[in-house]
Amino acid sequence: MKKIIFTGGGSAGHVTVNIAMIPEFIRAGWLTEYIGSVDGIEKQLITSNFNVKYHSISTGKLRRYLDWQNVKDPFKVVKGIMQAYQLIKKQKPNIVFSKGGFVSVPVVIGAWLNKIPVIIHESDLTPGLANKLASPFASLICTTFSETSSYFNNHKCYCVGPVLRDELTKGDAERGRAFVGFSNIKKPIIVIMGGSLGSRKINHVIRESLTQLTKKFRVIHLCGKGHLDSSIANSDYREYEYINEELPDILTMCDFVISRAGSNSIFEFLSLKKPMILIPLTKEQSRGDQLLNAASFESKGYCKVLHEEQLNPDSLIASIYELAEEKERYIRNMSSFERNDAVSLIYNLIVENAKNGLNDE
Structure with missing residues (x-):
């Protein structure tokens, strides 16, 4: 049985794509789990919508401005990477899917250290700081806007269009x-x-x-x-x-x-x-x-x-x-707007890239 771990949080925008994707994997019989922060909005949204195992890790906010918390948060990020590494090593997922937000960076790095493939999703036209930091560790980056590929390694990018919740x-x-x-x-x-x-x-x-x-x-x-x-x-x-x-x-x-x-x-x-x-x-x-x-x-x-x-x-x-x-x-x-079936496109990309996950070794 295949296993996928989702991550992303800090705001609702870093969770809604995961909410759209998770039912596809549950219906297909995948073991589905989530890694998020201890008390972020992602915990509320995921646990209230799905019966999936939720794992909490330490997180530090990635700020672009001066703040005294910037002194403490790198240590929280390092702790989060260690926790994510151990968690992913134990859970042995076939793939990790990341929506971004500061909680996702330790998870992506933890997956990479375990040689687990990672797919990142970027919704906005320009990438967020978390996805910029995580992108070198990703196998593939899904984007909403075609222009976004110019901010990443173009060879890693795949424009899927907007991911919309079926409900x-x-x-x-x-x-x-x-x-x-x-x-x-x-x-x-x-x-x-x-x-x-x-x-x-x-x-x-x-x-x-x-x-x-x-x-x-x-x-x-x-x-x-x-x-x-x-x-x-x-x-x-x-x-x-x-x-x-x-x-x-x-x-x-x-x-x-x-x-x-x-x-x-x-x-x-x-x-x-x-x-x-x-x-x-x-x-x-x-x-x-x-x-x-x-x-x-x-x-x-x-x-x-x-x-x-x-x-x-x-x-x-x-x-x-x-x-x-x-x-x-x-x-x-x-x-006049014509939408792709982005959920199906991402699902197929995840299936294709998950073949070399730990459970397949």
Whole structure:
């Protein structure tokens, strides 16, 4: 029996591809396990969705900026590599699949030290720091954007397109309305997502705009862990830290989306043909990957971009009204998008590259 170990975490974006892939291997009879951090969001998402063995290792965040934690974290990474090495040596998987995030680096190196093949997935147009560090130890790198290969060893790269969760196509609008408690009053519904960790700036501007915004729209606000505001009383507003199982129903029900510009999420909105306003992370907050993702979508007419530097209640309201007026144009543009069956492509690549795993020796 073949065995695969998945890894990736730190944010929901570093887990969603794994969530899409894991059912394929369970159905095919593979032994399926996961390595993540002790208390990261990946543990919550994986253990609540699947009955797979979850292993925790030490992790240190890979920062691009000065922070006193940078002194301690290299020791955590080294400890994580040792733990991953011993764990993989004991579990003897045929292959490791990594979605990235800081927890994945020790796992990829631990697999390489055990001579286990590794496949990495990069969702964004430009690679994250963790995947850059891990790429020399990988057998193959799967990408969403064809342009991403120029940032890696081209011979290792294979463009598979966006990996989309199958359950997104099974959303039910009535279930969504029942979950949030909205009746059938004819007001368009906006879903606002600041990422699994939330965005203080987006949250603040949304709440400042609520009185004006809810005159014409209903709002479902996913504000991130620890960012709820129980003082708000508005019958056309619902807020949640995070929505997991009900998200397909919520997205099916909604008319518009306001979101950060992480690749996994925006391709999901695209596949559902939801007109969107993207507010990408700034250069100061990130490596600039979301700016490139958003620019790529805007150039194809899939979205409207509102940069955080220009974000305020007036610009937000104006952008939403413009999006609503141009709704049909955005939907027509999104209808031209043709998606690959990325899940099947990656599954086949994993099967092909797993033949020389430890269990085959």
